[in-house]
Amino acid sequence: MISQSLKKHISKLQQKKYRKEFGEFIVEGKKGIEEALKSESEIIFIIIEGNKREEFQDIIQKAEKKNINIEYCTNKDLNFIKTTTNYPGIMAIVQMSDYSLDDLMNKSPIICLDRVNDPGNLGTIIRTADWFGIKNIILSEGSVDPFMDKVARSSMGSIFRENIFLSKNIVQTVLNLKKKNYKIVSLDLNGKNLEILKSAPKTVYIFGSESHGLSKDLRNLIEETYTISGAGETESLNLAISVGIVLNKIF
């Protein structure tokens, strides 16, 4: 059985303001927790449904080796703590990683997302960036919280391997990168053919949200735009698909 105070703490972590206050977030499901265990992230608690010990034996062993607290809960406890209706029987409280812009100025390109608000899309972009070995992601102010449970879930654990910097002023952030000789690249409908895009490490690839596009101030900072050629009648591609196609191109 888990304590009342832990239950309260978990339900608080379902709100962004408390995640920020405590610097912790919730990860649900086997895959995400396995990836957290493999990463350098600090896992504060793992909570497992008592009658599913066998299913999660492998995780339990690894967690015990790392001296991570494991709590077992009853089915009754679940009503308080689960964040999804299909609760997978296991969750963890994980310390948020805190990256500065300097942490991202390594030899690898940077993906910059302006006001992306769909958590599934953001999780998929994080997973795709991880597939292509691109470690650096900037999120503008007004973006969905990357530590929301749905983002972590759709990232399939990739969230533990990406350097995510939360910008409070995206225009200033991009200006800072420009001063450090980063090239600022984006997509639009009238750009050069994406096929001629060449990968360079000091590049920032900026993508706007599907609903808002890029802000005018941000557009003014862009040096080159490219277009993903299409033939159909639909007006646009899903954002995560566009990011995937660009990352495949520069890989």
Added chain:
Amino acid sequence: MISQSLKKHISKLQQKKYRKEFGEFIVEGKKGIEEALKSESEIIFIIIEGNKREEFQDIIQKAEKKNINIEYCTNKDLNFIKTTTNYPGIMAIVQMSDYSLDDLMNKSPIICLDRVNDPGNLGTIIRTADWFGIKNIILSEGSVDPFMDKVARSSMGSIFRENIFLSKNIVQTVLNLKKKNYKIVSLDLNGKNLEILKSAPKTVYIFGSESHGLSKDLRNLIEETYTISGAGETESLNLAISVGIVLNKIF
């Protein structure tokens, strides 16, 4: 006010068996209905929240020109008919299109999806196929229903422009295509580099679901496999991202 019988009919259409029985499905939101109006699909009813007439004036005019029934509902009616919590104030009942395999044997490649069960992913794949002008999609038995509201929504109206064939025996369907000299191509982790894939009209691109992959019988029919190169530690790409990258390559 809308009638009790229409309300009942709409709530029935939220279940797959009734969609099949009536050959109708629900489309919610401005974008989807605009696309339905542009397409050759038959719209049976449009239902609009009474106090949102102004917002949907353009749709109302177009629907009236086409002699489509428009019903206005109250906020109270909404509790019975809305399929999402963020009800956009407008929905339509649309006749399902019914394609045979022969309809898909035109000069364009075919996308074949085996047991894809995520409605958001399927909608995104339909939208992406439309972007790249690929009109033909086969869904295997055991796939998510493409006429589910969430699929139509994430397709952003592209569902009205695609020829979707619902196979009852995907192995037999692919065998039939093979007999007609279609080449059967797929992705795996040990295939040729995707960069050398060349587009040919008589090609079937088969993709499995993320959770199940391809069935053994289906794998036996594949003639060529390709790999999307990656560098990170994540095991796989999201299915819709993989499809997007392949379609961009063959476009």
